[in-house]
Amino acid sequence: MNKPKMIIFDYGQTIVNEKSFDPLRGTSAVLKEAAINPNNVSAEEVQALAYELGRDIGRWGVDAEKQTFLEVHNHVFQTYLYEYFDIEFTKPMAEVERIFLNGACIAEPTKNIVEFLSFLDSKKIRTSVISNISFSGNLLKEHINGLLPSNNFEFIIASSEYIFRKPHKRIFELALRKAKLNASDVWYCGDNAVFDVDGAAASGIFPVWYKGAIEKSNKYTPKSDCLEVNDWNEIIEMLGEL
Structure with missing residues (x-):
């Protein structure tokens, strides 16, 4: 095990624990800001279509190993979602997604x-995020x-901006x-065993499987050799010995 010059982190359930993420709550917050909703479409109706779109593009409701390697930017997703229902906003798409995230996500x-x-x-170990x-x-x-x-963090890479999603080697x-x-x-x-651990390993990067905030629905285990930790203090001790 070599001492790293940089450690790259995943975001959700790795550096940040999303204790609650409720898309319906986020969509409800967004609809309160709608300038025009001519058919009085409910948050439930919007979210039902959002789930369908997610399945269509291979993002949700699909096993991790079968999910798409390509990312669809949320601004494009939102545009389809709300124009489908003739819902209009005076706010730009960047503000609409901010309202959604702040409404949906409770994190620490x-x-x-x-x-x-x-x-x-x-x-002097550099850090970044994918x-x-x-x-x-x-x-x-x-x-x-x-x-x-x-x-x-020297840089923060969001797959939305770079076409590819983990575990595709291009983003690594x-x-x-x-x-x-x-x-x-x-x-x-x-x-995530598939996206993070196996994806990093396939790109020649040393993978660390962090399980301190792992979601109960995560049913996968890595196929690659990795360092498994439950608390960041465990790595502090290991790096202190390298």
Whole structure:
């Protein structure tokens, strides 16, 4: 096990624990801001179509190993979703998605992540983020910076902005290019066995399976060899010995 020059993190259930994510709650918040809703379409009706669209593009309701490798940006998704119902907004799509996320998501930093990031800074180990997420990169950065204001992430890659989703090698290769590092110099930490652990390993990056905030619905285990941790303090101790 080599001491890394950079550790790249997943977002959800890795650096941030999304304790609750309720799309219906988010859609309800968005509809309150609608300028025109001529048919009085309900949040339930909108969300039912959103689930159908998610299945159509291979994002939701599909086994992790069968999900699409391509990302659809949330602004495009929202445009279809609301124009379908003739719902109009005076706010730009960026603000509509912010309203949705703030309404849907209740989140907090994962246990000891603030201390771990501080430790990495003290050891001159660089950090960054790759997230499979349809929200815009700007909103993801805003959200992370709000929850982890002292972070020193060099870059935050949202799949929405770069076509590819994990576990596709292209998104990992992009991160390596941005970091100007070889795969052997990098660790990747994430909660998802397929997207994060096996995806990183297939790209030659050392994978860390973080299970401290893993969702109960996550039924997969990695096929690749990895470091398994339940608390960030475990890695602090390991890195202190390297």
